Amino acid sequence: MKLMWFHLMPYTELPEDFREENPGIWVDINSRLFDPERAHHMYNDFMDELEFSATCGFDAICVNEHHSNGYGLMPSPNLIASTLARRTSDTMICIMGNSLALYNPPTRVAEEMAMIDCISGGRLIAGFPVGTPMDTCYAYGQNPSMLRDRYYEAHDLVKRAWTEREVFSFNGRYNQLRYVNIWPHPVQKPHPPIWIPGGGSVETWQWCAEMDYVYCYLSYFGYKIGLNTMRGFWNEMDRLGKEPNPYRAGFLQFVGVAETREEAMRLYKEPAEYFYGRCLHIDPRYAQPPGYTTEATIRARVEGQVATAAKKATARGKTATQIEDIIDQGYIIIGSPDEVAEQLRHAATEMNVGHLMMLCQFGNMSKQLAAYNTRMFAEKVMPQVSDMFDDKWEDHWWPTPMPAAERAVPNPTLDGSLAEAAE
Amino acid sequence: MSAFEETSLSINGADFRVWTAGSGPKLGVLAGFGGLLQWSPFLAKLAETRTVIAPSLPGFPGGGGRAHVDLDDALDWLLLVREILNGSGLTDEDLVGISLGAALAGDVTAVWPHKTKRLVLVSPLGICIDGNPMADPWGVTPQDLPALLCANPQALEAHQKMPEGGDDLEWEVSQIRANEAAARLLWPTGDTGLGKRIGRIFCDTLIVWGTEDKVVPPAYHPIYKKGPKGAVSERLIEGAGHQVDFDQPEQLANAINEFLG
Numbered sequence: 001m002k003l004m005w006f007h008l009m010p011y012t013e014l015p016e017d018f019r020e021e022n023p024g025i026w027v028d029i030n031s032r033l034f035d036p037e038r039a040h041h042m043y044n045d046f047m048d049e050l051e052f053s054a055t056c057g058f059d060a061i062c063v064n065e066h067h068s069n070g071y072g073l074m075p076s077p078n079l080i081a082s083t084l085a086r087r088t089s090d091t092m093i094c095i096m097g098n099s100l101a102l103y104n105p106p107t108r109v110a111e112e113m114a115m116i117d118c119i120s121g122g123r124l125i126a127g128f129p130v131g132t133p134m135d136t137c138y139a140y141g142q143n144p145s146m147l148r149d150r151y152y153e154a155h156d157l158v159k160r161a162w163t164e165r166e167v168f169s170f171n172g173r174y175n176q177l178r179y180v181n182i183w184p185h186p187v188q189k190p191h192p193p194i195w196i197p198g199g200g201s202v203e204t205w206q207w208c209a210e211m212d213y214v215y216c217y218l219s220y221f222g223y224k225i226g227l228n229t230m231r232g233f234w235n236e237m238d239r240l241g242k243e244p245n246p247y248r249a250g251f252l253q254f255v256g257v258a259e260t261r262e263e264a265m266r267l268y269k270e271p272a273e274y275f276y277g278r279c280l281h282i283d284p285r286y287a288q289p290p291g292y293t294t295e296a297t298i299r300a301r302v303e304g305q306v307a308t309a310a311k312k313a314t315a316r317g318k319t320a321t322q323i324e325d326i327i328d329q330g331y332i333i334i335g336s337p338d339e340v341a342e343q344l345r346h347a348a349t350e351m352n353v354g355h356l357m358m359l360c361q362f363g364n365m366s367k368q369l370a371a372y373n374t375r376m377f378a379e380k381v382m383p384q385v386s387d388m389f390d391d392k393w394e395d396h397w398w399p400t401p402m403p404a405a406e407r408a409v410p411n412p413t414l415d416g417s418l419a420e421a422a423e
Numbered sequence: 424m425s426a427f428e429e430t431s432l433s434i435n436g437a438d439f440r441v442w443t444a445g446s447g448p449k450l451g452v453l454a455g456f457g458g459l460l461q462w463s464p465f466l467a468k469l470a471e472t473r474t475v476i477a478p479s480l481p482g483f484p485g486g487g488g489r490a491h492v493d494l495d496d497a498l499d500w501l502l503l504v505r506e507i508l509n510g511s512g513l514t515d516e517d518l519v520g521i522s523l524g525a526a527l528a529g530d531v532t533a534v535w536p537h538k539t540k541r542l543v544l545v546s547p548l549g550i551c552i553d554g555n556p557m558a559d560p561w562g563v564t565p566q567d568l569p570a571l572l573c574a575n576p577q578a579l580e581a582h583q584k585m586p587e588g589g590d591d592l593e594w595e596v597s598q599i600r601a602n603e604a605a606a607r608l609l610w611p612t613g614d615t616g617l618g619k620r621i622g623r624i625f626c627d628t629l630i631v632w633g634t635e636d637k638v639v640p641p642a643y644h645p646i647y648k649k650g651p652k653g654a655v656s657e658r659l660i661e662g663a664g665h666q667v668d669f670d671q672p673e674q675l676a677n678a679i680n681e682f683l684g
Binding site: 137138141143144145146149173284285286288289290291295298299 | 489491492495561562563564565592595596599600602603604605606607610611
């Protein structure tokens, strides 16, 4: 089992009446609520938390991309990932990911991710989401009727840019480049592992199977609801004759660990209610631009993640915003280390997921509480979970860094002396 | 309502529905935002005095399935719409376009001036004033869209109601597809480039607006009025929103008939 530490980077100081006074957290969120000087502290706290989690033994640290979004302050996860590449040494760095259709030209993604793979010595996981409607179609103005085609074409271009060593031309429908020849190339060969965060689209599952990519279901609603999606994924893998290797899949889960369940309830009530009450206040107007969802998916009556969240947001009370309901419905796994471990083992087994992405910081959780949650998880839950699957399955989708002894040591001490230069 | 005939036009392997009704001089009609799911009172009224020819636009109901996904830019759209008009017998006739259909009617007239005799643009789209774009039809929930498009949303909702015996999933898909086709042409600001070409409209032109249009701000009225080089007249129709054809079908048909004589 791979245990990964995921940060959404939510703005932690949304007002108490945010839900009542604002149409939503995304696209047209009131920019006057954003205080850059407070964000200075938030960003630095968040990066401290990511770096701390790396020291606690998580297998990877994860960042992702959102735009015009109050619960995701990373328009460029690559900026954060580049600092993590310097400030960590052994943990894998998972960019989950870059919405390929937004980049013009998409070789920018190939370049930046190659840089991070080089800086980190080959520790990068490259996530390629289509991106949510809010991020792609509304905040970035992409035509929903063209988005998926653009995404697939950008994917092809990035992959070729990573793997071909001769200069080539690319004459796509949306991208025309006379000279493709990126410098640098990634350390990992043929390229960093590619993971695809997605909703419940059958076409995405089939594509992941065809390309041999990891499929990740980044759910805000926990494993109880995620189970249906993951069953659909594994049924499709079975139909396509793919072995049920749990490392084909990833799943995101909120967790809150303390010495006792009562203590956990006391500690995590406020950040949980902040996240589900304020951060997940998603305006349904921006959830389903026409063409974003394929007709095949519409016919299959499958609903995406943010569409689900938006739909829940329309009818008061449907999204659980009180801690008891949040836990009852399985959005967050909360409790003592043994309780959390038991539920996680159950969830991972039922969903057959070998990559669990843990959200140990959520909502307005403080840096100190996030660190406590992270440490408790690492010390008392991780040992009870990390052995899963490894006796039977190999993770073919994990980064292959340079040997540790050959990797650069960050932050060397330099004194600037001539003697040092002469060494 | 008057009887109409449905024929099919095959272009590049896609079948486009063409509705024809009435008698008298030909009048082409390019429908508005969601296309036409069913024959409409507006077409019926026009067909009392004219031979109404209403071909479906790419991606809209009857519009060649997913033909819109082959169209990447204005040239692609205009060439296909021209072919559809040609195949429908609309090669030198009067032409009415509504909303999105007006954006295309205006543009094909600008590009092939000799193929439109007289032009009627009803609540036209296709031009964007920086900082004052058309209302975002994809910035409301589908449930709220009829109220954005019509002063009397019930008229549009009645049109969107599936006839008995229909396939509800396919009915829903056809509306989502039409919405996608509209987005493909207009996303994100409604600018199709018509503003660059409107000065190539040389024929007599009538511009019609609903007084309660919530999609196109009044600031656009002088742009469409002054844009064409031919003689332009303007009519405002009381009690009509953006889709004047659903809100006030008789008044709109009468205004068109008065203009065309």
